[in-house]
Amino acid sequence: MANEQKINLLNFDRKAMEAFFVELGSKAFHGRNVLKWIHKHGVTDFEAMTDVPKKLRAQLAEIAEVRVPQIVFDQPSRDGTHKWVLELDCNNRIESVYIPDGDRSTLCVSSQVGCSLDCSFCSTAQQGFNRNLTVAEIIGQVWVAWHTVGKPVTNVVMMGMGEPLANFEPVVAAMDIMQDDLTYMLSKYRVTISTSGIVPAIYRLNEVSDVSLAVSLHAPNNELRDQLVPINKKYPLEELIPACREFVKNDKRRKVTWEYVMLDGVNDSDKHGKQLIRLLEGTPSKMNLIPFNPFPGAQYRCSTPERIEAFRQKLMKAGIISITRQTRGDDIDAACGQLVGKVKDRSRRELRMERNSRQGSSDRKVNGQRKSGGTSL
Ligand code: SAH
Numbered sequence: 287m288a289n290e291q292k293i294n295l296l297n298f299d300r301k302a303m304e305a306f307f308v309e310l311g312s313k314a315f316h317g318r319n320v321l322k323w324i325h326k327h328g329v330t331d332f333e334a335m336t337d338v339p340k341k342l343r344a345q346l347a348e349i350a351e352v353r354v355p356q357i358v359f360d361q362p363s364r365d366g367t368h369k370w371v372l373e374l375d376c377n378n379r380i381e382s383v384y385i386p387d388g389d390r391s392t393l394c395v396s397s398q399v400g401c402s403l404d405c406s407f408c409s410t411a412q413q414g415f416n417r418n419l420t421v422a423e424i425i426g427q428v429w430v431a432w433h434t435v436g437k438p439v440t441n442v443v444m445m446g447m448g449e450p451l452a453n454f455e456p457v458v459a460a461m462d463i464m465q466d467d468l469t470y471m472l473s474k475y476r477v478t479i480s481t482s483g484i485v486p487a488i489y490r491l492n493e494v495s496d497v498s499l500a501v502s503l504h505a506p507n508n509e510l511r512d513q514l515v516p517i518n519k520k521y522p523l524e525e526l527i528p529a530c531r532e533f534v535k536n537d538k539r540r541k542v543t544w545e546y547v548m549l550d551g552v553n554d555s556d557k558h559g560k561q562l563i564r565l566l567e568g569t570p571s572k573m574n575l576i577p578f579n580p581f582p583g584a585q586y587r588c589s590t591p592e593r594i595e596a597f598r599q600k601l602m603k604a605g606i607i608s609i610t611r612q613t614r615g616d617d618i619d620a621a622c623g624q625l626v627g628k629v630k631d632r633s634r635r636e637l638r639m640e641r642n643s644r645q646g647s648s649d650r651k652v653n654g655q656r657k658s659g660g661t662s663l
Pocket of ligand 1: 547
C-alpha cells in the first residue's frame with residue numbers, strides 16, 4: 287500500500303486505538319500495548335513491538351504506520367531553550383519550543399499552521415492561517431521532544447502557533463494522549479491550554495477535559511482589548527470572565543492563568559492595573575506578565591522593567607499572585623509571539639482574495655487539496 291494511504295497510528299488516543307484494533311478483528315489490549323510502544327518507548331517499527339503477535343505486526347505493517355513529524359531545523363538558544371522547526375506533509379512548517387529549567391522541562395506546542403486571530407502584537411498573526419494540525423501533528427511534537435532529548439517533558443503548554451480552541455477535537459484528543467498512563471502521564475495541572483478567549487469553546491472544554499486554563503487577557507477593558515485581541519469584539523470581557531470562573535469553580539487548587547503582555551504606554555499604567563484588579567475580583571487568578579517580544583514591523587515597545595515591576599507589585603498588593611514571565615529563547619526568536627514557522631501560500635490577503643473570487647462558494651480548497659475544518663470563530 288502506498289505510504290500516503292497508510293493509517294497513521296499517531297492520530298489515535300486510547301479509545302480510538304482500541305476501536306481500531308477491535309475493528310481489525312484483534313483485541314483492544316493489543317491496541318493499548320501499541321499505544322505504549324509508540325509513546326512511552328518511542329518505537330515506530332511494528333516489528334520491534336515484541337508483545338504484539340507476529341501475524342498482527344505483519345497486518346499492521348501492511349495498513350498502518352507511525353509517522354512522526356521531522357525536525358528540519360534545531361536551533362539551540364544560549365539559555366538552553368531549543369526551537370524546533372518541524373516539516374509537515376504539505377510544505378508547511380510549524381515550530382515547537384523546548385524550555386529546560388532545572389528538573390522541569392516545558393514544551394510549547396503549536397495547534398495550527400499560522401493563526402487567524404490577528405492579535406496586533408503577535409508575529410504569528412502576520413503569517414496568516416493555513417490549516418489546523420491533526421492529532422498526530424500535535425502529539426507528534428511531544429513525541430519528538432521526549433524521544434529526541436531522551437528525557438521526559440514535565441509540562442506542556444499549548445502556547446505555540448495557532449489558537450488551540452479553534453482546533454477543538456484534535457487538540458483535546460492530543461491532550462488526552464499526553465495525560466494517559468500508557469504514554470506521557472502528565473497530570474492535569476501540567477497540561478495547559480492557552481486561548482485568546484473563545485467563550486463557547488471554554489465551556490465545551492470544561493465538559494470534556496480537565497486540563498489547566500490560561501487566557502490571553504492583555505487588556506482590562508473592552509475598548510483596549512478590542513484593539514489588541516480582536517476576538518474580544520465577538521466574546522467581550524463580560525462573557526469571557528464568567529466562562530473562566532466556571533472553568534475553575536469545582537477545583538480549589540485551580541486558578542485561571544492570565545497572560546498579559548506588557549506594552550509600553552498601551553496597557554501598563556496604574557489605571558490599567560486598577561481596572562484589572564476590579565475585573566478579576568472573585569476569580570481565582572494567577573497573573574503572568576509577559577514582557578513584549580519585538581519582531582520586525584512591530585508597532586509596540588516593551589514596558590520598562592521598572593514599570594513591569596510596579597505593575598506586578600500593584601497586583602500582588604491586591605492579592606493576585608503575579609509573576610513576570612522570564613523571556614526564554616529570544617536570541618533565536620523562540621519567545622512568546624515570535625513563532626512564525628512557514629505558512630504556505632495562505633496570507634490573510636490571499637484568503638480574502640480567494641473568498642472574494644469564489645463569491646459564496648462554501649468549498650475550501652487549498653493548494654489543490656480540499657480542506658475540512660478551518661476556524662469557525
Ligand atoms: N492563541 C493562543 C495561544 C498562543 S499562546 C492564545 O492567544 O492564548 C502565546 C502567548 O504569547 C499568548 O498569550 C500571546 O498573546 C502572547 N504573545 C503573542 N505575541 C507576543 C509578543 N510579541 N510578545 C509577548 N507575548 C506575546
